[in-house]
Amino acid sequence: MGIETLIAGMPGTAAQGIIYGIMALGIFITFKLLNFADLSVDGSFATGGAVAAMVIISGRSWMLALVLAFVAGALAGLITGVLHTVLGIPDILAGILTQLALYSINLRITRNQPNTPISVDKYNLAVSLRYKTDALVTVLVMAIIIIAIMYWYFGTEMGSAIRATGTNPAMTKAQGINVNLMKAFGLVISNAIVAFAGALSAQFNGNADVNMGRGAIVIGLASIIIGEVICNTLFKKKRNFILTLLFVVFGGILYYLFIAIVLWLKMPANDMKLFTAIIVAIFLAVPYLKSKSNSSFRKAAKRGGKENA
Amino acid sequence: MLNANNLRKTFNAGTINEKVALAGATLNLEEGEFCTVIGGNGAGKSTFLNAVAGVWPVDGGSITIDGVDVTGLPEHKRAQYLGRVFQDPMTGTAANMQIDENMALAARRGKLRGLRWGVTKSEREKYHEMLKELDLGLEDRLTAKVGLLSGGQRQALTLLMATIQKPKVLLLDEHTAALDPKTASKVLEITDMLIKEHNLTAMMVTHNMRDAINYGNRLIMMNEGRVILNISGEEKKHLTIEDLLHKFEEVSGTEFTNDTEILSK
Numbered sequence A: 001m002g003i004e005t006l007i008a009g010m011p012g013t014a015a016q017g018i019i020y021g022i023m024a025l026g027i028f029i030t031f032k033l034l035n036f037a038d039l040s041v042d043g044s045f046a047t048g049g050a051v052a053a054m055v056i057i058s059g060r061s062w063m064l065a066l067v068l069a070f071v072a073g074a075l076a077g078l079i080t081g082v083l084h085t086v087l088g089i090p091d092i093l094a095g096i097l098t099q100l101a102l103y104s105i106n107l108r109i110t111r112n113q114p115n116t117p118i119s120v121d122k123y124n125l126a127v128s129l130r131y132k133t134d135a136l137v138t139v140l141v142m143a144i145i146i147i148a149i150m151y152w153y154f155g156t157e158m159g160s161a162i163r164a165t166g167t168n169p170a171m172t173k174a175q176g177i178n179v180n181l182m183k184a185f186g187l188v189i190s191n192a193i194v195a196f197a198g199a200l201s202a203q204f205n206g207n208a209d210v211n212m213g214r215g216a217i218v219i220g221l222a223s224i225i226i227g228e229v230i231c232n233t234l235f236k237k238k239r240n241f242i243l244t245l246l247f248v249v250f251g252g253i254l255y256y257l258f259i260a261i262v263l264w265l266k267m268p269a270n271d272m273k274l275f276t277a278i279i280v281a282i283f284l285a286v287p288y289l290k291s292k293s294n295s296s297f298r299k300a301a302k303r304g305g306k307e308n309a
Numbered sequence B: 001m002l003n004a005n006n007l008r009k010t011f012n013a014g015t016i017n018e019k020v021a022l023a024g025a026t027l028n029l030e031e032g033e034f035c036t037v038i039g040g041n042g043a044g045k046s047t048f049l050n051a052v053a054g055v056w057p058v059d060g061g062s063i064t065i066d067g068v069d070v071t072g073l074p075e076h077k078r079a080q081y082l083g084r085v086f087q088d089p090m091t092g093t094a095a096n097m098q099i100d101e102n103m104a105l106a107a108r109r110g111k112l113r114g115l116r117w118g119v120t121k122s123e124r125e126k127y128h129e130m131l132k133e134l135d136l137g138l139e140d141r142l143t144a145k146v147g148l149l150s151g152g153q154r155q156a157l158t159l160l161m162a163t164i165q166k167p168k169v170l171l172l173d174e175h176t177a178a179l180d181p182k183t184a185s186k187v188l189e190i191t192d193m194l195i196k197e198h199n200l201t202a203m204m205v206t207h208n209m210r211d212a213i214n215y216g217n218r219l220i221m222m223n224e225g226r227v228i229l230n231i232s233g234e235e236k237k238h239l240t241i242e243d244l245l246h247k248f249e250e251v252s253g254t255e256f257t258n259d260t261e262i263l264s265k
Helices: A003-008 A010-033 A041-057 A062-085 A091-109 A132-153 A157-167 A169-174 A179-205 A216-238 A241-264 A269-294 A297-308 B045-053 B075-081 B099-107 B121-134 B151-163 B181-198 B209-214 B233-237 B241-252
Strands: A115-117 A207-209 B002-011 B019-029 B034-038 B060-065 B082-085 B169-173 B202-205 B218-223 B226-232
Touching: A003 A010, A003 A241, A010 A041, A010 A132, A010 A157, A010 A179, A010 A216, A010 A241, A041 A062, A041 A091, A041 A115, A041 A179, A041 A207, A041 A216, A062 A091, A062 A179, A132 A179, A132 A241, A157 A169, A157 A179, A157 B099, A169 A179, A169 B075, A179 A207, A179 A216, A216 A241, A216 A269, A241 A269, B002 B045, B019 B045, B019 B060, B019 B218, B034 B045, B034 B209, B045 B060, B045 B075, B045 B082, B045 B169, B045 B202, B075 B082, B082 B151, B099 B121, B099 B151, B121 B151, B151 B181, B209 B241, B218 B241, B226 B233, B226 B241
Parallel strands: B019 B226, B034 B202, B034 B218, B082 B169, B169 B202
Antiparallel strands: A115 A207, B002 B019, B002 B060, B218 B226
C-alpha cells in the first residue's frame, strides 16, 4: 500500500483523534484539575457507546443518543464520587471498582451482546467513518463547543472552587467550600464528557463494543501529555487555559496519527496497546529526563571541577 | 464574640496512642479582643484552634460564635465565620492558582458559588489596592501563580484573604513560625495592622513570649489541654516575661524550666 492510502484516510484519522481528544478533555478535569486518578473512564467510555447504540437501534435520533450517553456517564461518575467521598475508598480503587462494575452494566445495556452494530445504512448517525470529511467537521465543532464551555465554566465561581479543591483541599475547606461535593461533581462532568465521546466513537466506527473502553484512560493521558509537551515547547510562558485545552484535543489527533501510521506500516493490530503504553511512557519520561539533565549532579561536579582547576 | 466552653478532645481513644489534647478548655472573647495563646509543645494550643475551626468534632463542650452555636457544623460550613492562617505557608493558599483567583475564592467564603465569573474586573482593581498596602510588590503580580511566592509573601496573602471579608474570629496558628525573623516581624506587623484596621476578634498561637506580650490585648497560657492563665486589660499591658514565668510556676505548681526550645524569649 502506498502513502496515498494513509493520506486518503487522514480526515478519518483526524476525526477519530478528535473524538479521543474530547474524551481526553473529560479526563483532563479529573487528572489535571481535581488531581484525581479516575480509572472509571475505561468503563464509562464503553457505557456511552452502549447507551448510544441502544437508543439508535430503538429508532430514536442520534441527538437523544448523545444526550442519554452524557447522562449515563454522569451517573457512572457519581458512583465513583460516592464510593470515594461517602464511603472513603481511595481514588484509584474507587475508579477501578466502578470500571469493573460498568463492564457488567454495559453488557446489560446492550442486552448481553458484546458487540452491537449500528450501520450507517440503517440508521441516521451523528458521525460515520463512511463520510469522513463530514464527520471531521462535526467532531471539530463539538470539540470547540466543549472547549468553550469548559473554558467558561472553570472561570466561574463554581469552577474555581473545583480547581481549588484539586490544588489544596485544606485551604478550600477553610474558604467554606464542600470539598467532597466538588470532587463528586468534577467526577460527574468528567465521566459525562467521556461517555459522550464514547457515543461519538461508537457511531463513527459503526458499532458499540463492550471492550471499546479498554485503555481509554491511557489514551486520554497520552493526549493530555502529548498536548502539554507540545504546548509548552511552542508557547512556553504564554501558555494559558484555552491553549492547554486546545492542545489536549491536538494531542488526541497526534496520538491517533501515530496509531494510523503504525497500522499503515502493517504492524499487527494486537500490538497496539503495547505501542500506546510505550508512547505514553516516552512522553511522560521526556520532560522528567530533560529537567534532570539540566540539573544533574554529574554536571554540577564537572562544573565545580573546572572552576577549581 | 467567641465562647468556647469546656472543650474536650481525646485522640486515638482506647488505644496505646491515646492522647488527651483538650481537657476542658474554656475561653470567652469579646468583640475586638486580640488574644495571644502560649504554652509548651502538646499543651493543646493548635488543637484548641482546630476545635474552633471545626477540623473534627469535639468530644465535649460547646462553641458559640457571635451567638450562633457552631458545635455541630462541619469545617466548610463554619468557615463563613472564620478567617484562618496556618503555620505552613503552603496550607493557606492554592499554589496552582493566580493571586487574584485565590483572593476571589476567599472573598466568596460562606457565599453561594454560582456561575458568575470567579474574578471580576472591579475585584481585580480592589485587590490591586489591597496588595499595594502590604508593600510587598505583589500588586503588579495579580495573575502570577501563588506557588511562585516566598513563604512570607504567601503568609501575608493568606492574612489578606482571611480578612478580605470581615471574619467573626481570626485564627492564627503559629503563622510566623516557619518564617525567618525579619519576615516574621513584617508579617506580624501586617497582622496587627489588619486586626486594628478592621477591629477583629483574633486568636494567635505563638511560641515567642515577647510577641505574645507585645501584641494583642489579651493573653492566655495553656497547659495539658486547659487554659491555665488568663491575662487582660492593664495587667496585660504591663506584663513582662519574668512575670509570665513566675505566674506559670504559681498556676501550674511546677517550676518553669525556661526551656528556650519550648518558649523562646
